[in-house]
Amino acid sequence: MGKTNIRGLFVVGLTAILLAGCASNEPDNGPGMDPGTQAPSGAAEPVEKPKPTPEPVKPMVDRGKIVVPLDELGASETLTGIFHFDFDQAIVKRAGHAELNKHAQVLSTNSRLRVRLEGHADERGTREYNLALGERRANAIRAYLVAQGVSRSQVEVISYGEEKPVNSGHSESSWAQNRRVEVVYR
Amino acid sequence: MKQVLRCILILSAVWGFSAKSELRIEVTKGVDNAVRVAVVPFEWHGRGKLHQEIAEIVNSDLRLSGRFHALPVEQMLSLPNRVDEIFFRDWRLLNIDYLVIGSLESTGQGIKLQFELINVFKQSVEASLTIVGGEHEIRDMSHYVSDVVFEKLTGIEGAFSTQIMYITATGPDNERLFRLNIADADGHRVNTIMESKEPLLSATWSPDGEKVAYVSFEKDSRPAIYIQELGTGRKQQITDFSGLNSAPAFSPDGEQLALVLSKDGNPEIYILDLQTRRLRRITHHYGIDTEPSWTADGKAIIFTSNRGGKPQIYQMRLEDFRIERLTFEGDYNAKASLLPDGSGLVMVHRRNGIFHISYLDLKYGRLTVLTETSLDESPSVAPNGSMLIYATQLRDKGILGAVSIDGGVKFNLPSSEGDVREPAWSPKKRRVFKPILEDPVPQRAEGSSKTGIN
Known part of the structure; x- marks a missing residue:
């Protein structure tokens, strides 16, 4: 399943690049085209394949999250930017691999994109140790992305330790949510 | 290097922030054989404001220490201010062991405080002292009286004149406001010395008590170590490396700062010479090395490392970098600091999945869990080595707790708002008074026996 996803994504990525290329040429043709005249021609033959898309379709950053186009019709996917860890561990879980692969794909095909990996820990244990642990987790995610072809220069790592919990509760489930790395696009 | 260690001097006016909600002490466990003391309201000679609060403050100090039972004023049968005014029968009737009496006098420039500690059973004067302080130093003078009484009666130096930084x-999770505060050991006179919307942690005192170092994320939401002078409020950025800038700890002579950086890819302990700005790395391990603290002689560093797989406490001799593991019990031991005499250390220790503060006797290797609370962290030992303060959770709120090293006394210091965390006990007293030598011969009470206590 992972394989097909990757391939699918690769195609999407390529399409994105191609479309992005088209989009950048668009201003040249743009002024010559009259939307008013084009519309009727489209209406005359509904089954006709679409003309060059008016919107540039490339990954977009929206409040730290990355929105990846899935097809040329405008469908898109917002990638999950949160990866969880076990207590006192900095091992990237298998469950997150597929999603991380998507991030790696987007980053390696869009070299201008930058991400910040924010490492966090749950409140148990000491603050300084947790800062170190948060950094280890973020580093582990970075190592994974770099192994998938992402340039180190695109990735910044920072640890907040236990200082910025997403859930301020004191139960096992709150702690599980807080032990995380957040992938923040900038 | 210069660039990296570039110093930003900010004259911050933060020292002047208005007093925030004070901490309130709640004794949760006192000693079984608490000494019964009565602090009689002091007599006031002079014009102007009556300083009635002295006896109240001393009373409260002694009561909150968990080692004394202080008699409320309304239960006193008489209110003597001088030794010859004491009717010992009154106090024996009330089962009072010791009596504190005294008087205050305006000297024009300040206030002269004279007090006596009386042993009711022996009818003897255990201490008779006179100090002079400013009009605004009533609290300091009161804590001085408490310190003297405490030391005379327990043999342990009092810590009522010290301060606590926390x-x-x-505010809500996404709009937290972090404040660094310093208060008297009894929770009063809170002063905010720094506030930020970004995380603030690891605050620590310089050995002379005149500066503090801390980690703040105030600049670009990234961590950096700062040193702030308490007198002037002047703040200096000390580190600005990529990665962690964490866990500062002043050396006992105040000339060096141990700290943690991950600029070389991994959390390692470094020592920064504050004069020359020379930085030297002292640990070399792919594991986490953090939370350095110094031995009293400055010749070794105690630190937390997971080099053995789980966090444990290690000691490194700086002379030859020899490393020795100190903790073997449990799978999570962290943030250790030594008692002033080096006989043992306090640390965060996990037992049955719960994080407690523990004491490790280094001579016999015996580990004692001191707290019954959970999620305990940041133990900080009082300069007298007999109490420690730490952070814990009570009803979903971060509060401070304190416990004596022998486990006999416990109290909480809840705050009315927000989470309180990371206490650090000041190494020095806020104000030191020198007693004036007046009448070298202490007055002897009626009847009398010569022997003092202790």
């Missing part, structure tokens, strides 16, 4: 976090 961090508060208030």
